[in-house]
Amino acid sequence: MSAGKTSLLSRLCSEGSDRIVPTTGFSIKAVPFPNAILNVKELGGADNIKKYWCRYYQGSQGVVFVLDSASSDEDLEAARAELHSALQHPQLCTLPFLILANHQDKPAARTPNQIKKYFELEPLARGKRWILEGTSTERMDGVKEVFSQFILLLEDKDTPPARI
Structure with a gap:
């Protein structure tokens, strides 16, 4: 929650950011890029929504996980558990993933390397293609x-795993 998923998605779609409210269920947006259009399913982060996330996994080609890198230890641990759970789901376990360590502009933000260690991304990835980026x-x-790099990762099965 409050990781910035909706704000990032709205900005990517060149929408105004003056009326952004947290996603209470889910939304689907077509996000234009020079080399592709990504159909993004944004799943709300509220506790009462999380139990329904798996209903939206079918047909996914990649996973984008946004976390608040300046959140409390307790919230970061919850995000870690959610990511591990999602990436072990049968419909997601082989897909490339992108982790956005958002809110890097805040003083308490953890670096991507700190996130990598805390989230135990090396063992979690087990040879999958992935990117971790501070945003x-x-x-x-x-x-x-x-x-744009993630789109290339989705298209190129020969890309080596892991990039920070």
Whole structure:
């Protein structure tokens, strides 16, 4: 919750950010990039929604997980557990994934390397293709660039795993 999924998605779609409210269920948006259009299913992070996440996994080609890198230890642990659970689901366990360590502009933000260690991404990935990137809605050029890299990862099965 409050990781910034809706804000990042709205900014990627060039929508105004003045009326952004947390996603209470799910939303689907077509996000245009120069080399592709990504159909993104945004799943709300509220506790009463999480039990329904798996209903939206079918047909997925990749996973984008947004976390608040400046959150409390308790919230970060909950995000870690959610990521591990999702990436072990049969419909997601072989897919490439992108982790956005959002809110890098906040003083308490953990670095991508700290997130990598805390989330135990090396053992979790087990040879899967993945990207971990620090992000902020203040630096959308970087967000767009990492999505362009993720699109290449989705298209290229020979890309070596892991990139930070």
